[in-house]
Every structure is written in structure tokens, then in C-alpha cells.
Amino acid sequence: MNRLISILTNMIILSSVILAxxxxxxxxxxxxxxxxxxxxxxxxxxAAQLTEIAGxxxxxxxxxxxxxxxxxxxxxxxxxxxxxxxxxxxxxxxxPGNPLIVSQTSTLAPTIPxxxxxxxxxxxxxxxxxDPDFSDDFVDGSNWFVGNDEHVNIxxxxxxxxxxxxxxxxxxxxxxxxxxxxxxxxMEVTTTTGECSGSDRYGLIFxxxxxxxxxxxxxxxxxxxxxxxxxxxxxxxxxxxxWTHSEIIHAGSxxxxxxxxxxxxxxxxxxANGKPLLELQDDRFSSGYxxxxxxxxxxxxxRTSFSDFAYWLQP
Numbered sequence: 001m002n003r004l005i006s007i008l009t010n011m012i013i014l015s016s017v018i019l020a021x022x023x024x025x026x027x028x029x030x031x032x033x034x035x036x037x038x039x040x041x042x043x044x045x046x047a048a049q050l051t052e053i054a055g056x057x058x059x060x061x062x063x064x065x066x067x068x069x070x071x072x073x074x075x076x077x078x079x080x081x082x083x084x085x086x087x088x089x090x091x092x093x094x095x096p097g098n099p100l101i102v103s104q105t106s107t108l109a110p111t112i113p114x115x116x117x118x119x120x121x122x123x124x125x126x127x128x129x130x131d132p133d134f135s136d137d138f139v140d141g142s143n144w145f146v147g148n149d150e151h152v153n154i155x156x157x158x159x160x161x162x163x164x165x166x167x168x169x170x171x172x173x174x175x176x177x178x179x180x181x182x183x184x185x186x187m188e189v190t191t192t193t194g195e196c197s198g199s200d201r202y203g204l205i206f207x208x209x210x211x212x213x214x215x216x217x218x219x220x221x222x223x224x225x226x227x228x229x230x231x232x233x234x235x236x237x238x239x240x241x242x243w244t245h246s247e248i249i250h251a252g253s254x255x256x257x258x259x260x261x262x263x264x265x266x267x268x269x270x271x272a273n274g275k276p277l278l279e280l281q282d283d284r285f286s287s288g289y290x291x292x293x294x295x296x297x298x299x300x301x302x303r304t305s306f307s308d309f310a311y312w313l314q315p
Contacts, residue, residue: 006106022058086125124274125186132310134179144292145175152294160192160305163202165296172237174205174214176291181209183287187311188260194303195253196223199243202294202304204259207285216288219261219270223298225251227277231284240282241270248272264314 008230050152136143141156152173153164165173191202203220212233221227227249229241249272260271266283269276290311296302 011191023271036056103108123276125262125269125271125276126274126312128190129186129312133313134309135308138307138309143179144177149173160307161292162305163292163294163305164301164303165294165299166301168200168296168298168300168302170295170297172218172232172293172295174291174293176205176208176214176289178212179290181287181289182311182313184314185311186260186262186266186314187290188258189292189306190256190258191221191252192256192305193223194301194305194308195299196302197253197298198222198224199226199297200295200299200302201297203292204261205289205291205293206261206263207288208291209285209288211289214291216285217261217263217268217282218293219259220293221249221257221259221272223251223253225249227270227272229268229278229280231282240280241278246272246277248275248277262314278291 059227095219098218138159138161141154141161142290144154144156144161146154146156146161151166151169151171153166154175155162155164163173163175165171187204187206189204193200193202200223201220204220205214206219207219208214208216215232215234218230218232218237219227220230222243224245225247226243226245227241228239228243231238258271258273260274262269262271264288268280268282270278270280292306294302294304
């Protein structure tokens with residue numbers, strides 16, 4: 001547009017020069033012809049009118065004012081850490097344990113020289129019983145229902161049955177034996193814990209009258225050195241003996257303990273490492289199946305290995 005105005009202006013000036021030449025009486029035109037101010041003013045007026053017609057900014061150079069729109073970031077879904085919503089079945093919700101009691105460590109009974117086996121003290125429940133009526137050194141898992149589920153893994157190797165509670169959700173994982181119902185007996189099993197703390201627990205089930213649901217007595221130890229006797233009625237746990245500390249129980253991680261239970265009629269006797277813990281009477285269950293249990297209260301992945309299971313039938 002500026003160029004057009006310039007051309008028009010030059011044409012007007014040139015016309016004025018020609019007109020001036022035609023009216024001049026000089027033989028030789030001046031080297032710098034005079035321009036009539038009226039023509040120059042007219043040229044400026046035309047240029048101004050053209051500019052107005054074109055509109056403001058029309059004579060400015062075109063500038064790319066396109067702004068690049070930023071691409072929105074990808075939708076990032078934050079990983080939400082949910083609380084453990086794995087709810088134990090209503091038939092497997094245990095009672096809370098007693099407040100933490102400082103545990104103490106004791107020693108097992110002396111061993112028989114040259115054997116590494118514990119000697120039988122006068123108060124040892126096996127004294128005078130002879131050979132067991134049933135024993136399992138866990139060459140395989142044929143005597144137990146050993147299936148895994150979302151709460152517990154079970155492995156049988158190296159002459160041990162190992163139960164691992166996957167979550168610290170207080171779920172009582174129970175496994176019964178495939179052996180027949182028994183009535184009166186003395187029963188024991190050796191246990192070795194992995195890393196554990198607090199109320200992580202494990203133990204024996206006995207006199208369980210059926211499989212669906214499991215019922216019966218649960219005799220167990222905790223990692224911090226307590227024992228209890230509870231009844232499971234298929235819906236709830238009821239403590240006959242609340243969790244109680246004992247110096248006989250080896251407390252802490254990676255400890256070996258022996259649980260023993262004598263059940264003759266309504267007379268029940270609890271043992272730890274061949275030593276008596278308590279005697280009591282209860283007749284709610286008189287016979288049944290037996291088994292093992294584990295529950296993690298504080299330690300996900302809490303593991304207990306069971307070995308040298310045996311029982312002696314009583315007349």
C-alpha cells in the first residue's frame with residue numbers, strides 16, 4: 001500500500017512538472033523543476049484517503065501472532081495406598097490380646113548328653129507314656145489340609161510344615177489334620193518362628209468336632225512370650241485363659257518352643273517346653289480333630305515352622 005501511494009504521488013508530481021513545462025516560456029527547462037505546492041498537497045490528501053479506506057494497521061507488515069497452545073500434561077493417576085481392607089471372616093475374628101508385657105527368656109530343659117534331645121524331667125508330660133500313638137516328622141503334607149489361600153501360604157519341606165501369614169490382618173488361619181477324631185490324649189508340637197513381634201501368634205487346635213465351620217480349643221503362644229487357651233464356637237472366640245506371660249516361653253524372633261496339651265475328660269493341662277503352665281477344667285468339647293493355626297498381628301509375612309508332631313492316647 002505504501003508503494004501504491006508513492007506511485008500515485010510521483011504521478012501527481014510528474015503531471016505537475018509536465019503542466020509546468022507546457023506553460024513555461026524558457027527554452028531550457030530548469031534542472032530541478034519547481035513543483036506546485038497545490039499538487040503536493042493534493043497528493044498527500046489522496047494518500048491519506050487511501051490509508052483511511054484500507055483501515056488501521058493495514059499498512060503494517062503482517063506478523064504471525066499465533067500463540068502455541070501448550071499440550072496439557074498426561075493424566076497422572078497417583079497410586080493410592082489403600083488401607084488393608086482384607087476383613088477376616090466373622091468366624092475368624094480373634095479377641096484382642098492383653099497389653100504388651102515385657103517378655104523374659106528362659107532356657108529349655110537340659111539335654112540328654114550326646115543326643116541333643118531334651119531330658120524328661122519328673123514333671124514332663126511324656127514321662128512314662130512310651131511311644132506315641134501318632135507322630136509326623138513332616139516328610140510330606142499328607143496328614144494335613146495344606147492348601148494356600150489369600151491369607152496364608154503353607155509349605156512342607158526339610159521335615160517342617162511352615163505356615164506364613166501374608167498380612168498383619170489378625171486373621172486366624174487354621175489347618176486341621178486329615179487324621180481321625182480322638183478323645184483323650186497328650187499332644188505336642190515343636191515350633192520355630194521367623195521374624196515376629198508383639199501378638200503374632202501360633203499354636204495347636206484340638207477337639208475340633210467338625211470341619212465346616214471349624215470349632216474347638218486353640219492353645220497358642222505369642223511372639224512376646226504369652227500363652228492363652230481360647231474356644232472357637234464357629235462364630236466367635238472366647239478366652240478361657242486370657243493371654244498371660246510366662247518365663248517358660250522363649251520370646252522374640254527366631255525362637256524355638258514346644259507346645260503341649262493334655263486333655264483327659266474335662267481335665268486340661270497346658271505345657272510349654274515340657275514344663276506345666278496351667279491346669280483347668282472345661283467340658284465344652286470332649287473329642288474332635290486336631291490342627292495348627294497362625295495369625296499375624298504385627299508382622300506381615302510372619303512365619304512359623306512346625307515339626308515333631310505327636311500324640312499319645314490316654315485311657
